[in-house]
Amino acid sequence: MASAVRAELLKFLTTRLWWGMAIAVVVAGAVFAGLFAWVLTSAPEGAGGPGGVPGGDAVQVANSVYTGGLSVGYLLMLTIGVMQIGSEYRHHTITSTFLAQPRRARVMAAKVVALLVIGVGYGLLSLVGSVVVGAIGLDLVGEDPFPSTEILRTLALSLLVLGLWALIGLGVGILIPNQVAALLIGVGVAWIVEPLLGLAFRAFEFGREHIAPYMPTEATNAIVNAVESGPDSVRLSWWGGALVLTAWAALLAGVGSLLTVRRDVS
Amino acid sequence: MSTHERGARVEFRGLTKRFGGFTAVDDLTFTVEPGRITGFLGPNGAGKTTSLRMALGLVRPTSGTVTIDGQAYADLADPLGTVGAALEATNFHPGRSGRDHLRVLAATSGIPATRVDEMLELTGIPAFARRRAGAYSMGMRQRLALAAALLGDPRVLVLDEPANGLDPEGIRWLRGFLSMLSREQGKTVLVSSHLLQEIAQTADDVVIIANGRLVRQGSVADLDGDAHVVVRTSEPTALAAALEQAGLSAVPEEEGALLVHTDDLRRVGEAAHAAGLPVWELSRRRADLESLFFSLTEGTNRNLGSEQPGAASGAGEVA
Numbered sequence: 001m002a003s004a005v006r007a008e009l010l011k012f013l014t015t016r017l018w019w020g021m022a023i024a025v026v027v028a029g030a031v032f033a034g035l036f037a038w039v040l041t042s043a044p045e046g047a048g049g050p051g052g053v054p055g056g057d058a059v060q061v062a063n064s065v066y067t068g069g070l071s072v073g074y075l076l077m078l079t080i081g082v083m084q085i086g087s088e089y090r091h092h093t094i095t096s097t098f099l100a101q102p103r104r105a106r107v108m109a110a111k112v113v114a115l116l117v118i119g120v121g122y123g124l125l126s127l128v129g130s131v132v133v134g135a136i137g138l139d140l141v142g143e144d145p146f147p148s149t150e151i152l153r154t155l156a157l158s159l160l161v162l163g164l165w166a167l168i169g170l171g172v173g174i175l176i177p178n179q180v181a182a183l184l185i186g187v188g189v190a191w192i193v194e195p196l197l198g199l200a201f202r203a204f205e206f207g208r209e210h211i212a213p214y215m216p217t218e219a220t221n222a223i224v225n226a227v228e229s230g231p232d233s234v235r236l237s238w239w240g241g242a243l244v245l246t247a248w249a250a251l252l253a254g255v256g257s258l259l260t261v262r263r264d265v266s
Numbered sequence: 267m268s269t270h271e272r273g274a275r276v277e278f279r280g281l282t283k284r285f286g287g288f289t290a291v292d293d294l295t296f297t298v299e300p301g302r303i304t305g306f307l308g309p310n311g312a313g314k315t316t317s318l319r320m321a322l323g324l325v326r327p328t329s330g331t332v333t334i335d336g337q338a339y340a341d342l343a344d345p346l347g348t349v350g351a352a353l354e355a356t357n358f359h360p361g362r363s364g365r366d367h368l369r370v371l372a373a374t375s376g377i378p379a380t381r382v383d384e385m386l387e388l389t390g391i392p393a394f395a396r397r398r399a400g401a402y403s404m405g406m407r408q409r410l411a412l413a414a415a416l417l418g419d420p421r422v423l424v425l426d427e428p429a430n431g432l433d434p435e436g437i438r439w440l441r442g443f444l445s446m447l448s449r450e451q452g453k454t455v456l457v458s459s460h461l462l463q464e465i466a467q468t469a470d471d472v473v474i475i476a477n478g479r480l481v482r483q484g485s486v487a488d489l490d491g492d493a494h495v496v497v498r499t500s501e502p503t504a505l506a507a508a509l510e511q512a513g514l515s516a517v518p519e520e521e522g523a524l525l526v527h528t529d530d531l532r533r534v535g536e537a538a539h540a541a542g543l544p545v546w547e548l549s550r551r552r553a554d555l556e557s558l559f560f561s562l563t564e565g566t567n568r569n570l571g572s573e574q575p576g577a578a579s580g581a582g583e584v585a
Contacts, residue, residue: 003375007373010366014363093367095354096357096367100345100346102339265325
């Protein structure tokens with residue numbers, strides 16, 4: 001099993017994707033932290049966002065600053081997850097992968113572990129960018145960069161978020177066999193369609209209370225306890241969000257793995 | 267026939283694969299012996315690749331089994347150390363170097379990295395292998411695929427159309443290489459091809475399939491048939507008698523020719539000379555594998571647009 005994980009990591013590190021993604025993750029973390037530090041502190045203290053600016057307490061502001069790049073980060077991880085399996089089918093390397101390890105469930109398990117490792121790795125990179133820039137930014141505008149130890153929990157959980165989104169990508173990459181289509185649909189849904197759906201569900205009470213909080217994006221926001229876009233939105237606790245996002249990842253990666261184990265490779 | 271120490275016996279038993287209503291492989295049964303090169307022949311689309319993929323656990327058979335020394339591929343404890351397979355020339359990530367492709371495979375099976383470089387050396391692509399695979403020629407891809415197949419020092423080699431894209435020099439190299447692996451190292455070698463001449467010289471055994479069915483199997487020596495000499499003269503019956511006296515059996519053919527059961531042109535010529543008969547034609551004929559191959563597979567190709575057996579140089583070829 002360890003050798004299969006090592007092989008998956010080696011696959012990831014032997015194409016040019018990884019360092020391009022690394023740069024993107026660090027830059028996104030830094031830029032969004034700077035931006036959020038400026039925007040979120042320019043709203044009136046403690047206000048619920050009258051000027052369309054989302055509001056929250058100092059902890060939520062700091063959380064949002066440090067995880068501002070996360071929305072870009074998890075889209076990148078989704079991409080990595082799609083490509084970790086999609087490129088195998090696209091370039092037919094899945095044949096050599098399954099020849100070297102015909103027990104396909106082990107291969108899929110190794111991919112899951114490798115993607116979690118990659119998610120944590122990129123999460124750390126992202127935090128380097130966001131915490132350095134964000135802390136300086138908050139300090140400059142006179143806010144406390146570290147108002148609570150809850151910040152540390154948020155930082156740690158943001159690593160989990162990235163790993164889980166990579167697993168969602170893995171599932172998408174299997175369920176949509178064409179890699180380009182999987183990338184477009186995966187990112188399109190996660191970035192645009194799903195948040196819009198979340199908004200739509202919030203328009204009526206049942207949706208607001210029983211559907212919207214369980215959408216992947218909203219669960220992600222709950223995990224990192226970011227500022228809220230509206231005072232009436234229902235949000236899960238951080239651990240509830242973590243469980244919901246884990247369920248999404250398990251569902252997609254699980255169904256995908258099951259398909260891969262059974263499917264003919266030709 | 268005991269199992270060779272360094273090889274393994276590969277047994278196809280009633281192997282069948284149906285895609286919907288289409289039967290790609292139909293009740294295929296044959297055995298591939300260790301220490302020999304077995305040519306797996308058939309026109310394009312005959313079901314060779316599907317059969318090999320089923321043997322390697324990549325495609326699930328509708329029914330039937332393939333075992334390697336009694337075990338299914340998926341149950342092998344050390345897959346790369348048991349079977350090395352080169353299935354397609356294109357299965358490399360274009361952005362990954364050939365060497366890294368092998369390193370990934372080596373990592374899966376716990377094969378040391380030094381073995382990667384040895385195999386690149388052996389297949390003659392050590393320098394190219396550090397470049398990204400997207401730039402490789404077909405021939406280099408074939409060599410890289412072969413290096414990947416040999417990585418685990420397997421007992422069985424399964425090569426799907428390995429000569430595709432190789433230049434004549436590369437094909438000659440491949441023949442020598444496969445002979446060395448089977449004869450000196452005792453490995454089982456199964457090579458598929460749609461071109462008989464590619465493997466007729468190298469293979470010990472052949473398995474011919476058409477439309478997913480086995481049409482013939484046996485050793486090349488058996489299938490090749492005995493050599494014959496065709497001789498044409500003014501009085502065939504007189505010559506037949508003279509040949510009889512010289513201890514050669516002859517049967518009449520069309521247009522007054524005689525088919526003599528020997529491969530010794532000189533004896534036939536001398537018999538004619540002794541009988542005082544003119545020799546109009548004296549040539550060797552082989553009821554060879556190639557004509558057999560074409561007669562067995564001609565007209566059975568179910569795939570429109572694949573190549574015709576146009577270069578039918580088989581029967582009656584003058585040697």
